Amino acid sequence: MGGLDGFAFTFLNAKVMAEWLPKIAEGFVLTVALAALIVVAGLALGLGLAVLRAMGLRVLNWGIVFFVDLFRALPPLVIIVLLYFGLPGMGISLSGFWATWLSLSLVLAAFSEEIFWAGITATPKGQWDAGKALGLRFLPILFRIVLPQAVRMVVPPLTNRTIAITKGTALASVVGVAEILGAAQSAMAFSGNPSPLTLGAIAYALLFLPVVGAGRWIERHVTIPGR
């Protein structure tokens, strides 16, 4: 067996790949579900916190800033491991899937709060004054005047950060979730051949290259020209 044949037999073994494709496909579905749940929960919580922060209650804002700092400073894998192995000691048991979901949602919430907040503070003060002059109260100004502009301003950093954090779903393999990487690793162990890992890498590329493309599309169509 020549070098190239050996490489193909090792990493692109069609027989092994065909055998384990269904398992990887199941992992793919699990990864997509986990990522979607993280994006929804993380962005919603992040936006909610940014709105609360805009109300300007000092003690509450300290709490929000501390929350953001905490989840920006801790490595996601540390949070996942802590929730997964730690909570059972308190009688709360989270599966690996939900421990990963909760951890990464909190991390995304922290990063997105900071990004939404940057957008809110970057919206010119005159927009608030104009809203008040029209007789609008705080919440209508925030939701109908400031946020539409703020959100569109911060779409590029927001999509980048969201994509980066959803790639963390691979960390779920560490706490026994059979998402793409977890499924590929157990398939590799059973078959004694790393081709399932190649399949897993292809699955991630299939998943994230379109996401990166979609991110660029959103940036082009949502951002305000000239800002």
Place this chain on the structure above:
Amino acid sequence: MFEDFVDSFLNLDIIRRAMPILWRGLLQTLLLAAIVVPLGLLHGMAIALLSRASSRWVRWPLAVWTDTFRALPPLVLLIFLYAGLPFLGVDLGPWGAVALAFFLNTGSYYGEVLRAGLDSVPPGQMEAARALGLRPALALWLVVIPQAVRNVLPDLVSNTLEVVKLTSIASVVAVPELLFQARQAQSVTYNASPIVAAALAYFIILWPVVRLLSRLENRAVLTARG
């Protein structure tokens, strides 16, 4: 309830006993960061400089190269190098696999940041340096790169913060860094307190960086508004 919480998360007795190995883990984490950050910066600078080439025969393969490593989750790349390559007779070992994975992955991110930095320096700076008689490499090193780095400093710091946090995935391939040692201690004692202690250590080290970043970012927003 509260006692349960203290007992399973803040058990001082267990933390005290785990302290020596946690300390060793912390030193390994710092060593790891000191190795992989320069590796990533080196790769990133190479990418940034190459991406300024005019030939598309350089730029296109480079885009494929960086997009590949940005699309793959770092842990997938690490497992591939650590568990896959030995089938080809190439055994990098845990440290080698971690170093190569970080070189490839973080280099692609640093590359993007540094390229934006180089683009932000007006071409006149290079021309002026050349007119003063500096050779191209020296002009780049003394005139262009310092300005480029300063222009994207918040992004560089933010990326470096992410890299340091990411070193925790080395625990998966048994590099005895902080998280690995904490998990060892946790599995021996059946208690999560060592992991809480490790989290606290990460927080103490990285919180000042997060604060600094927050201030840099706010300043960027303010200057952008004029």
